[in-house]
Amino acid sequence: MVHAAKASxxxxxxxxxxxxxxxxxxxxxxxxxxxQSPGRDRFVLSKxxxxxxxxxxxxxxxxxSPADLDSYCRDGSIFTGHVSHAVPGVEVSTGSLGHGLPIxxxxxxxxRSAGAGSRVFCLLSDGECDEGSNWEGILFAPHxxxxxxxxxxxxxxxxxxxxxxxxxxxxxxxxxxxxxxWHVEEIDGHDVAALERVLGAVPETSGRPTVVIAxxxxxxxxxxxENKLExxxxxxxxxxxxxxxxxxxx
Amino acid sequence: MRTTFIxxxxxxxxxxxxxxxxxxxxxxxxxxxxxxKFPERYLNVGVAEQNMAGIAAGIALSGKTVFIYSIxxxxxxxxxxxxxxxVCYHGADVKVVAVGAGYAYGSQGYTxxxxxxxxxxxxxxxxxxxxxxxxxEVRAATRLIAGSGRPSYLRLSRQGEPNLGSVVxxxxxxxxxxxxxxxxxxxxxxxxxRALDAAxxxxxxxxxxxxxxISCLKPLDEATIRxxxxxxxxxxxxxxxxxRGGLFSLVAGVFAGDAKxxxxxxxxxxxxxxxxxxxxxxxxxxxxxxxxxxxxVARIEQALVKR
Numbered sequence: 010m011v012h013a014a015k016a017s018x019x020x021x022x023x024x025x026x027x028x029x030x031x032x033x034x035x036x037x038x039x040x041x042x043x044x045q046s047p048g049r050d051r052f053v054l055s056k057x058x059x060x061x062x063x064x065x066x067x068x069x070x071x072x073x074s075p076a077d078l079d080s081y082c083r084d085g086s087i088f089t090g091h092v093s094h095a096v097p098g099v100e101v102s103t104g105s106l107g108h109g110l111p112i113x114x115x116x117x118x119x120x121r122s123a124g125a126g127s128r129v130f131c132l133l134s135d136g137e138c139d140e141g142s143n144w145e146g147i148l149f150a151p152h153x154x155x156x157x158x159x160x161x162x163x164x165x166x167x168x169x170x171x172x173x174x175x176x177x178x179x180x181x182x183x184x185x186x187x188x189x190x191w192h193v194e195e196i197d198g199h200d201v202a203a204l205e206r207v208l209g210a211v212p213e214t215s216g217r218p219t220v221v222i223a224x225x226x227x228x229x230x231x232x233x234x235e236n237k238l239e240x241x242x243x244x245x246x247x248x249x250x251x252x253x254x255x256x257x258x259x
Numbered sequence: 260m261r262t263t264f265i266x267x268x269x270x271x272x273x274x275x276x277x278x279x280x281x282x283x284x285x286x287x288x289x290x291x292x293x294x295x296k297f298p299e300r301y302l303n304v305g306v307a308e309q310n311m312a313g314i315a316a317g318i319a320l321s322g323k324t325v326f327i328y329s330i331x332x333x334x335x336x337x338x339x340x341x342x343x344x345x346v347c348y349h350g351a352d353v354k355v356v357a358v359g360a361g362y363a364y365g366s367q368g369y370t371x372x373x374x375x376x377x378x379x380x381x382x383x384x385x386x387x388x389x390x391x392x393x394x395x396e397v398r399a400a401t402r403l404i405a406g407s408g409r410p411s412y413l414r415l416s417r418q419g420e421p422n423l424g425s426v427v428x429x430x431x432x433x434x435x436x437x438x439x440x441x442x443x444x445x446x447x448x449x450x451x452x453r454a455l456d457a458a459x460x461x462x463x464x465x466x467x468x469x470x471x472x473i474s475c476l477k478p479l480d481e482a483t484i485r486x487x488x489x490x491x492x493x494x495x496x497x498x499x500x501x502x503r504g505g506l507f508s509l510v511a512g513v514f515a516g517d518a519k520x521x522x523x524x525x526x527x528x529x530x531x532x533x534x535x536x537x538x539x540x541x542x543x544x545x546x547x548x549x550x551x552x553x554x555x556v557a558r559i560e561q562a563l564v565k566r
Contacts, residue, residue: 047322094349101320101349108345111310115317115325122299123321142341145310 010061012250014082016090020240022062024165024198024225025132029066031204032130041071044098048125051100051116055109056134056163060092063099072098107140109133110160114146117158117218128157128211136168139177151190154216159208160191162220163198165227167238183222191220198223230257260415260449261289261358263394264401268326269293271405272300278405279318283311283329286358290328308333312341312353319351324405331359331373335380335412347383347410354404354411355380360390360448361499361528362544363417369536372544373414374528377447378504380412381477388477389430390414390498390506392451393423396474399430420449424472431475433483439469440490442559446497447473447506450550454497457555466563473506481513493566494523495559499545502527524562526555 011019033039038050054063061081068075073096080086087095091104100116103109113131120127137143150158164182166173173179186193192215194207204223213219227241228234231253245253269292272278279300280293294301304311308329315325327334334355335342346353357376364371381388387409389400397415404411424436436451437458446454451472458468471487473479488494494514498506507525514520528548539547549558 101316102344105340105344107309108313108341111313111341112317112320112345114310115314115319116321117317118302118314119318119321119323142309142313145305145307146313149304149307149310149314 010065010078010081012245013079015244016061016082017242017244018058018061019243019245020167020228020234020237021056021059021134021163021165023229023231023234024227025056025059025163026062026229027199027201028132028161028163028204028223029062031201031208033066033070035205036208037130038127039098041098044072048127050127051113051120051129053100053103053109053113053116053129053131054092055103055106055131056137057092057103057109058090059134060090063092064088064096067096067098070098106134106137107142110143110146113158113160114150114155117150117155118153120157121155128159130159130161130208130211132161132163134168135162135164135166135173135179136176138162138179147186147189147191150218155218156212156214156216158218159211160218160220161208162222163225164222165225167227167236167241169241171238186220186222190217192217193220193222195222196224198225199229232256260391260394260397260420261418263397264356264413264415265289265293267398267401268405269296271402272297275324275405277323279323279325281311281315281325281327283308283327283333285329285333308337309341312338313345315353316341316345316349316351319346319353320349324352324354324408326354326356328356328358331357331364331371331376333357335373335376339379343383347385350385350409352408352410354413356413356415358415358417360414360416361450362541365541365544366538368538369531372536374501374531375504377412377414377476377500378508381504381509383410386410386412386477387475388412388414389474390447390476391430391474392446392449392472393420395422395424395427396430396434396472399427400474403430414448416449421452423451423455431478432480433487434472434474435469435487436472437468437470439467441467442493442495442563443469443471443488443491444495444497445471445473445484445487445506445510447476448499450497450499450545453545453550453552453555456552457559460552460556461559476506476509479509479513484510484513488521491521493559493562494521495562496523496525496527497550497555498527500527501530503530522562522566524558526550526558
């Protein structure tokens with residue numbers, strides 16, 4: 010998709026691929042035949058630029074045909090380069106960072122009020138944690154005991170201009186969330202068993218919201234992309250695409 | 260206006276269990292009746308307007324109707340992108356309610372003066388914008404937006420505003436506050452009381468002056484506005500807002516393409532641009548902005564000479 014459309018953001022797609030795979034195959038109670046079912050779990054992709062992997066995941070899960078993905082970023086397509094709620098299975102459009110978590114909080118409040126037992130998962134990027142709006146939400150959710158809310162941070166350590174440590178350091182990251190009152194899980198974001206264990210434990214029994222700090226590798230699975238800032242922007246050539254597909258075994 | 264709003268909202272909420280109210284830690288001694296009656300549908304999110312707007316969108320996208328309430332610029336400009344993306348782009352059923360229109364917060368100073376909000380909100384896609392002039396219009400607008408199912412903006416002044424006309428039949432339609440055909444003052448918000456005073460003064464000098472309250476800035480009822488000014492030799496707009504983007508811009512846009520039309524004179528608040536704001540009551544600040552009744556009269560007389 011990214012190659013055909015000469016699009017960008019492949020690095021941040023690959024870092025969260027395992028997270029989406031576990032969410033959509035093991036965790037989320039969603040129905041491709043009835044994407045708007047009122048009692049469904051919600052997933053909010055706040056790092057809306059990493060949408061190619063989101064669309065691909067939904068296609069794999071049967072929300073629409075994988076052939077539809079050929080139109081990604083093409084004229085007239087619903088598959089825009091930042092995630093769009095015109096696509097079946099997508100809850101909200103994002104792209105401006107720092108919007109997803111407050112929306113997810115609203116959904117968690119409404120779900121609790123409805124008593125349907127649905128859970129809300131929200132995926133943030135690490136660079137996105139620079140946004141003040143997220144910290145408004147991080148303060149709010151534990152105060153209101155939103156145990157049905159789970160944030161996952163795709164902590165691949167690279168943001169637009171360089172490493173997170175250099176641009177605007179988040180450390181001590183887990184301690185910040187703990188100090189705000191969250192139940193914190195810190196795992197290898199490519200360990201599918203660990204992902205299934207921590208995500209499957211939502212809602213957290215004591216009523217605290219959960220944050221999963223998922224340590225990931227930007228460009229995971231493709232040797233020439235791993236931990237390389239440039240793959241936030243570049244689109245692979247024909248040769249590099251062939252190599253990448255061979256490496257991930259696609 | 261605030262009290263009328265919360266009474267009307269409480270009434271709507273008692274009929275519709277899906278109505279929620281969020282505030283950004285403002286509305287003390289105003290919102291309590293709603294909070295007491297519907298504690299499970301009331302939430303003070305704290306001093307965090309971006310979060311409030313996003314949360315409202317999330318609740319609304321779960322099938323509810325959500326009002327968010329704060330002072331002037333806080334639930335509008337502070338969280339503008341959340342309103343654009345999360346609320347309007349998704350067509351989420353969120354109602355933004357701002358109290359303190361124009362100079363309503365008088366001596367509190369520039370941060371509390373809402374001078375661009377109505378224009379900026381009008382630019383958002385799919386939103387409906389209401390600037391009522393009196394408690395009767397507030398009641399009608401609140402009832403309408405509570406059931407409209409779409410994003411809305413409601414701009415309120417503060418308290419103690421008198422009713423300025425007879426019963427409101429349709430809040431989307433311009434409402435005639437005073438009959439008159441040669442000069443027609445189109446006004447939005449409580450500053451309509453000054454339009455009425457100015458019209459009375461001009462009538463004493465033999466002028467035929469009408470006053471029409473335009474509460475619904477978007478969608479603007481162009482046909483009724485055209486009808487109201489059909490025989491006018493001068494159209495005046497009056498608003499407690501800057502001219503750019505507000506009532507004047509909207510009305511001028513209606514007539515811009517006409518080959519034959521009456522001139523449109525815009526009366527509003529000048530842009531502040533780097534000048535510091537003085538303390539003063541709403542009335543004093545309006546006077547200083549060139550919107551005292553005698554100045555309004557003089558400016559209309561001047562425009563009549565030029566027509």
